[in-house]
Amino acid sequence: TGIGAACATRLATDGMDVTICGRTESRLVDVAGRIAASGAPGRVRTQVTDVTVESDVAALVADHVAAFGGLNGFVANAGGGGGMGPYHLLDTEEFLRVLHLNVLGTMLSVKHSVPHLVAAGGGSFVGMSSLAGHTTHVMFGAYCVAKAGIEEMMKNAADEFGEVKVRFNAVRPGFISTEIMEGIPRESEVYDSYIVNTPLGDVGEPEDVANLVRFLISDEARWITGTAINCDGGHHLRRGPDFTSFIEPHIGHDALVARAPIGG
Template sequence: MTRPLEGTAALVTGGGSGIGLACARRLAADGAAVTLCGRTEERLASAAKEIDAPVEVRHVVADVTDEQQIAAAVAYAAGPAPLRAVVHSAGGSTSIGPIGALDTDAWRATLELNATGTMLTLKHAAAAMARTGGGSFVAISSIASSNTHRWFGAYGVSKAAVDHLVALAADELGGAGIRVNGIRPGLVRTELVAGIAEPGPILDDYLACMPLGRIGEPEDIAEAARFLTGPESSWLTGQVINVDGGHHLRRGPDYRAMFEPMFGADALNGIPGDRPEE
């Protein structure tokens, strides 16, 4: 069987579960020596054992917002073979609610995780790739970067920064043979959205906004990541691809059913006032 990524190394941040794990599994199946990166040793070790691949799947513990840790993780991933692929899936948010009620510390932490974490991973991965002839960096963004998700606080803002970083880095790094692209997932079935993916008004609204009318699976994103890291996309850089069932063609989802009990109807409409009583 032909394995197009054989003889190369890959790093997947956020690789312990969900989209990151699916991407790691897909790259390993095509022969890449994959290193999973995340913050939890136990989860990473378990995920690595789950992947049945022709090469050993390794793992390294690192926080992508800590420059020394992510630099060490990149160096470790490049140990078995030239680093040719990085899928940066680490991200998340602690910032929710209407603008008038946003917690400043949570806002900053979300920007740090999503925007700065992507920059630090790219910074060190690009240096490693440049030394050995180039490679491909794929940032996992979100449909929230392009379609407003009301009351999502810093999340969409930080992912929009990721999208711009993709374009900037693609323009700067092309001369070193480094391609930089992104993926904007829509609603994907992972443990992080377990409640949202259950039947109810929020899921109904998501599906009403999707021409293809189904929840995405982690493997849908993994196939796009594999394409962007492989030789099939060798003349493609600076793109952010929506993998969302067509959701980007319509509007962001309506989370009023979740947030109105938390913050009150007035707050969701931009009117200052007290939160509903507990």
């Protein structure tokens, strides 16, 4: 859904053969149906996949190669947030869940796609970072760490595999109008903290990110590797959003800054 669906649509519209993956089959089938109905020339297949399970990712890549004869690009879009709150109160298991979904999922995608990208004579891998990968998101720290990890992975992989012409780049979306971001009420201080810090003064659309991804996957970006590109309406020029108003009313300011226990 959201950015992933927009990326798949944009690539298929360019004539690329695409495999879309996710954990919910009905959503995958819906996206594939909409792409087919649009008349996009690229072929689209679906595969239920949990990107934190190595056997799933290995099968995803192998099945794509078997179906289409090779692999030229990979977009590691799967990810998500969680672990909201100050670091001293974060649940360890939730913190690890966010890291696994974002960082481990991307690493497994790199691990299993690289040999096929090399076999194709080179290719492009796009990791999905975020504004959070390089700009503070107060009280949303697990997500920031995870996205920063993806950016460093793309840089390191770009250095490791440049010799065999495989490019690695990260994309940094800001506030994009997706189902996930609908969880932020439009009348909230958190939403306002996004808008007031975005020079273009609005939210982006999934297609804005998809257009950048399409460029990075294509040969038009043949001389671009090891970088992270902002797609955020200029938000990176100011400061990140502040999620304090979602937390402080429930625990109090002193507990928020570790001056007192919750309820103390």
